[in-house]
Amino acid sequence: MSIEKIVVLEDDAIVRKNLETYLRRRHYDVAAAETIADAQDYLSRDNFDVVFVDVRLPDGDGTDLLKQIQSRPQKPLVVMMTGFGSVESAVDCMKNGAFDYLIKPFSNEQIEVTLRKAEEFTQLLNVNRYLSQETSDSEYDLLGRSPAMENLRQLIRKVARTQATVLIQGESGTGKELVARAIYRESSRSAAPFIRVNCAAIPENLIESEFFGHERGAFTGALNKREGRFELAHGGTILLDEISEVSPSVQAKLLRVLQERELERVGGNRTIKVDVRVIATTNRNLEQSVEKKEFRQDLFFRLSVVPIRVPALRERIEDVPHLAEEFMRRFSRKHGVNVKGLTDGAVNALKNHSWPGNVRELQNVIERAVILCEDSGMLEPDHLGLGSDDQNAPGSDSAGAVGDGSFHTLAELEKRHIFGALERCKGNRTHAAKILDVSIRTLRNKLHEYNGTSPKSDETKSTLPE
Numbered sequence: 001m002s003i004e005k006i007v008v009l010e011d012d013a014i015v016r017k018n019l020e021t022y023l024r025r026r027h028y029d030v031a032a033a034e035t036i037a038d039a040q041d042y043l044s045r046d047n048f049d050v051v052f053v054d055v056r057l058p059d060g061d062g063t064d065l066l067k068q069i070q071s072r073p074q075k076p077l078v079v080m081m082t083g084f085g086s087v088e089s090a091v092d093c094m095k096n097g098a099f100d101y102l103i104k105p106f107s108n109e110q111i112e113v114t115l116r117k118a119e120e121f122t123q124l125l126n127v128n129r130y131l132s133q134e135t136s137d138s139e140y141d142l143l144g145r146s147p148a149m150e151n152l153r154q155l156i157r158k159v160a161r162t163q164a165t166v167l168i169q170g171e172s173g174t175g176k177e178l179v180a181r182a183i184y185r186e187s188s189r190s191a192a193p194f195i196r197v198n199c200a201a202i203p204e205n206l207i208e209s210e211f212f213g214h215e216r217g218a219f220t221g222a223l224n225k226r227e228g229r230f231e232l233a234h235g236g237t238i239l240l241d242e243i244s245e246v247s248p249s250v251q252a253k254l255l256r257v258l259q260e261r262e263l264e265r266v267g268g269n270r271t272i273k274v275d276v277r278v279i280a281t282t283n284r285n286l287e288q289s290v291e292k293k294e295f296r297q298d299l300f301f302r303l304s305v306v307p308i309r310v311p312a313l314r315e316r317i318e319d320v321p322h323l324a325e326e327f328m329r330r331f332s333r334k335h336g337v338n339v340k341g342l343t344d345g346a347v348n349a350l351k352n353h354s355w356p357g358n359v360r361e362l363q364n365v366i367e368r369a370v371i372l373c374e375d376s377g378m379l380e381p382d383h384l385g386l387g388s389d390d391q392n393a394p395g396s397d398s399a400g401a402v403g404d405g406s407f408h409t410l411a412e413l414e415k416r417h418i419f420g421a422l423e424r425c426k427g428n429r430t431h432a433a434k435i436l437d438v439s440i441r442t443l444r445n446k447l448h449e450y451n452g453t454s455p456k457s458d459e460t461k462s463t464l465p466e
């Protein structure tokens, strides 16, 4: 049961007694009050989950208490009870934040329905609170002690205090999402939702409804109305990950949300106001995309009120040993392996690598090494499997010559190169698209071409195609 404590505020003794008895029978902890003053007294002494409030009371209007409750940090759900079943008064209560209302006389079944709704809602709130606490886990901590990382941390602290839109740029795997989460965690919106949208992973025809929601019947398959991510993020922060992948028509609509903080659902004409802090990331050079007319300049300016560049790992190579040790500890714990440390040789090998996949690549290398090392104690260079960068490069037989002296066709070379990139990125298509400098859609289309199938929206699958 998510709800435990309830206040019943009602001056009519019969109604109060009935409700109280019913709730007690359902094992709720009930405090009964006849006046607003009594109810306020209870509310100031304890945390309650639900308050049933009559509208007409001897010492005032129940809606005033409803309004007061809305400004409390730990606000209980308020169910208004009105004897004058006017639609206006019910609408008025809902506008002022009531969770539900009951029109007197009401039956036990009606109370039951309200309680069930309140239970479900409270449960959702609890899950949400739990999930947002989870994001404050240490796995979201930005590691690194280099001057570049210290500067980045300072910048994060400064922008977190503002409501400014932030554009985070940097190569794939540098930690852009982590930076976005750090801004959110340090901001005044940290208790409100953090909603992430991976713009590259959502098929083009669905992205608009994903962002802005849709009304029932807006398109085939829209059986119910649905709130978009911007609405879900209301009061909180939205992360538009890989913003460069958004089509021009959606770019225009995004611009409007950024300028006016309002939107319409797909298939709807009601304007919805949203209060959302926007953070966007990209690993493509957006200035270049603007020059090439692939990305709207006005949207770029709106997004980059505060631009943040996350440095590549090779630009802060002094961070590598520290990151490697921390990842070693995490993966040892995860895989139940007892690894004591890294040998000097291993540290040197890590420092001499150029890390095209940045921190993500380092994480993968260390995870594999921890598994290979088993309980032998120390991570050795052999466990890391870092050849020279040249040998590792995708398509390293790239002159195109085949053993018998004949030549690969250009198409074959392209295919090999793409597969080489996927292999290097451990099958992660998003990452592979980045190092190939093509959009995730182009990569997906190519892979389906090789498979002889039509493109689907299975971006989350990251396995190599047969």
Ligand SMILES: Nc1ncnc2c1ncn2[C@@H]1O[C@H](COP(=O)(O)OP(=O)(O)OP(=O)(O)O)[C@@H](O)[C@H]1O
Pocket (backbone or CB within 6 Å): 139, 140, 141, 142, 143, 144, 170, 171, 172, 173, 174, 175, 176, 177, 178, 179, 281, 282, 283, 359, 360, 363, 430, 431
């Ligand atoms: N400074 C850091 N400290 C600890 N972990 C990090 C750091 N930077 C990145 N990581 C880890 O590396 C991985 C990649 O980070 P993240 O997803 O934030 O990168 P990204 O820049 O958003 O990459 P992409 O452009 O591919 O989406 C994550 O698992 C993240 O936890």
Ligand SMILES: [Mg+2]
Pocket (backbone or CB within 6 Å): 176, 177, 241, 281
């Ligand atoms: Mg990312």
